[in-house]
Amino acid sequence: MDLTTEQVLAWIQRIAELIRQNRDYLTQLDAAIGDADHGANMDRGFQVTVQKLGNEPPNDVGAIFRTVGMALLSSVGGAAGPLYGTFFLELGKQLAGRTAVSAQEWATALRTAVAAVAARGQAQVGDKTMIDALAPAVEELERALAEGVSLAVAMQRAAAAAEEGMRATIPLQAQRGRASYLGERSVGHQDPGATSSALLLTAAAEILATE
Amino acid sequence: MDLTTEQVLAWIQRIAELIRQNRDYLTQLDAAIGDADHGANMDRGFQVTVQKLGNEPPNDVGAIFRTVGMALLSSVGGAAGPLYGTFFLELGKQLAGRTAVSAQEWATALRTAVAAVAARGQAQVGDKTMIDALAPAVEELERALAEGVSLAVAMQRAAAAAEEGMRATIPLQAQRGRASYLGERSVGHQDPGATSSALLLTAAAEILATE
């Protein structure tokens, strides 16, 4: 089963809904170890994005992702803006011109996009950032696909891995981003960016599950 | 019985004590219709004055009053500073060089000093100022002396008249000073300056009574 433009559009739509629902939660997490704006930033960004896509939905997957990336880049701000912007721009680059994407192509594109995020933020797993959710998700996606399960099931497992990675940020001391200024006091709090990343993957799993 | 330099020094000393005791009360009255500094201003002024007099007590009544007036003038500030400064400077002028002052001379000097205060503040009885306490006190002092009572008794009656004038400020609408900016809202509050003036006269009555 290939990933279609409709599914990608539905995915972005679903992310926007989940972010809206979790807006205050994300902000609360950011208040503890950051500056209390992650919920507002992400919500603003995905509202702008959905509106942009609604106005003139591009007709290939790559173009959709590029639009999403540009919209996030110019509306989220903060650390999350360039990181999620990079994520979607890289997906757009990998999948330029495609109207259907195979599971394997999707996994490869996702790995490349996550690597681009890590490069942009100079972050690695364990730094208590969104990478802690994104990287395990990619690993699990590839592992699942290698085991031969459907993309829907594989994304389910990837989302679960992201959530696990998200929870695993709690005991960590932040090495990147605003939380790192807190030093030891960042320990014991869940990273807001890892939380929004887990939401992105949950949204993808939900969309594929409803097919 | 004449007023002596010792009595005058004791009077100033007693004023300082009464002001200190009533500092917060005066400030509270000023908070209601002014700027909450009358107690602090008067207390600062009379502390400075007592200290100045203690260092080098002048040896005539006029010189004492001049010292008091200058000390108040340069330490009280606000409206009360120049008004009480004028009051004592005028007493000093009237009684220059005198070591003993007759009751009649005292009443005349006081009348002139109160007139100087009224001129300085361009205030008249009924404007809800210290004049409302000072003017009736002078009237009553002169009336009492005309009736032939002792200076001690006359000052007692003058102090009572000042207190009555002070209480009579409550229903008035202020026409002078900071309280006048309140317009009708100044009604129902006792004027702080009339209150400190009543304290001055009470202190005089107390000193004369203890002889």
Place this chain on the structure above:
Amino acid sequence: MKKLINDPQQVVREALEGMAAAHPDLIRVSLEPKYIYRADAPRPGKVAVISGGGSGHEPMHGGFVGYGMLDAACPGEVFTSPTPDQMYEAAKRVHGGAGVLFIVKNYSGDVMNFDMAADLLRGDGIAVESVLIADDVAVESSLYSQGRRGTGTTVLAEKILGAAAERGYALDRLAELGRRVAENGRSMGMALTPCTVPHVGKPTFELGPDEVEIGIGIHGEPGRYREPLRPADEIVERLLDPILSDLPFRAGDRVICMVNSMGGTPLLELNIVYRKVAAVCAQRGVTIARNLVGAYITSLEMAGVSITLLRVDDEMLELWDDPVHTPALRWRR
């Protein structure tokens, strides 16, 4: 009370010492009695322009001492008029033989203390004139015989008269100009939060969490009314309407406009306020020829804003543009 101070009784002295340390090129400070004066005083042949008033309104007045503005400023205790000996000593120190101009805000304490200082100086043969600022339209001038409080126009008057004195205006001409400035300025302010006088230790008044005071004075004196907090644009209308209709300002008038923080309101909000002030003036045909947006005449840490409009003629505008170099106001030098 949360303040960056040491001893509540020493606030004024220590702040003066800090100012002296920060601006040795511009000012000198006397501590006994307290006054701030130009480092290059006296300026022979120039009228000495002197102002003063209670402390707690910084940068006014001390921050305006320097080239093209004040020759000296006399700070009283916080929110308390200075005493005559301050103005007397300051004037003796800075006067350059051409007389002294006092700029006085209309509070009975200020008026009487400056009057007494003027008497003393005249006794010494020094000519003194006074300009009284009474620009606060929150006070209905017809009803109360003390007249209006003096607020924001004071800052603009100090700049314009300071420039005129620097140009060599004689005392009588300066006083005449000063009265013209005073007559053409109008102000009104409002507060979001109260302020605390250091030696009192508690707020001078109380405001509910959603309440504002419209028409407040610079010592926290009560204003025209209290009401719930509204959008900035509506607050601007509540301040500007009484100002505009009082003089009245008319279409075609040119003004200097000051949007002033009461102390605790940051520039971000002042800019939002100025946006609306500019819009209303434009709509009424009133041209804002110059403006000041910032904290110039404050009430300690009070949050709030005041608006001042001064109707100007060519002479005032030219003088406004003249060079000025003081701790708080500086241009073209």
Place this chain on the structure above:
Amino acid sequence: MKKLINDPQQVVREALEGMAAAHPDLIRVSLEPKYIYRADAPRPGKVAVISGGGSGHEPMHGGFVGYGMLDAACPGEVFTSPTPDQMYEAAKRVHGGAGVLFIVKNYSGDVMNFDMAADLLRGDGIAVESVLIADDVAVESSLYSQGRRGTGTTVLAEKILGAAAERGYALDRLAELGRRVAENGRSMGMALTPCTVPHVGKPTFELGPDEVEIGIGIHGEPGRYREPLRPADEIVERLLDPILSDLPFRAGDRVICMVNSMGGTPLLELNIVYRKVAAVCAQRGVTIARNLVGAYITSLEMAGVSITLLRVDDEMLELWDDPVHTPALRWRR
């Protein structure tokens, strides 16, 4: 939340409109995307100096756009980094063919957004250099790999680099000077009260009635420790000691010193703080060659103060003294 605003979502836009209305002689404003730029841009042959960051720190950065300082400033939402398209469009608008210098405060959001803008500009063939300010000694730089936060030195860097660009420094020389400024500046701040981000509506942190936060960041980020309120002189020591020992500043060093209000602290208190700063520096043999005392890099209405020391050489000092004419900083013009 008590603020002079209309719509919490429109705070930045409306403040920009207010600024544009107040300073038409100095600046222009773009609203889509948001940036403030010199009215006389582009200046051919001059390196364009551009800064930016979250709003809520006014007058920084928009208040520093003008002659001898910034060519453009890009304001993000309150306390949120601006987006790359803002810097990209601003640079395209103001660059004069001699390249672009970004002055960036070290927050991962700011760094990444400016980096992406630089990538875009380089893609268009425009040379870009960045100067990173990371001067907040409250953050122990050795322990956390992100490095220190950027605060007060940014203001001083913008003045000095702006002057150098105005003098015609080439991009590489300017960047080299910028790094030297960045290396020699140290800051630390403290808060008496929290601030409230308009679209959040409640304070970003809580402080007890007698509690202060030492080492706070300009977005209310936690500092080194909390403790009971102490006299101003002791607070100054708590801020200055880590600053002085960090570079370290040594006897004989000349510095530019900034005593900065976090927004809600009035000048009266800043002067008391400066008094002690001057005394401590004098005692350590550190010469304060120039100073700024006022609100330059704020955190909305937060009450508190920050201190910045920048060790200067002759070149920096000369550039500091060069004429500047911006809404918030002006001299010799």
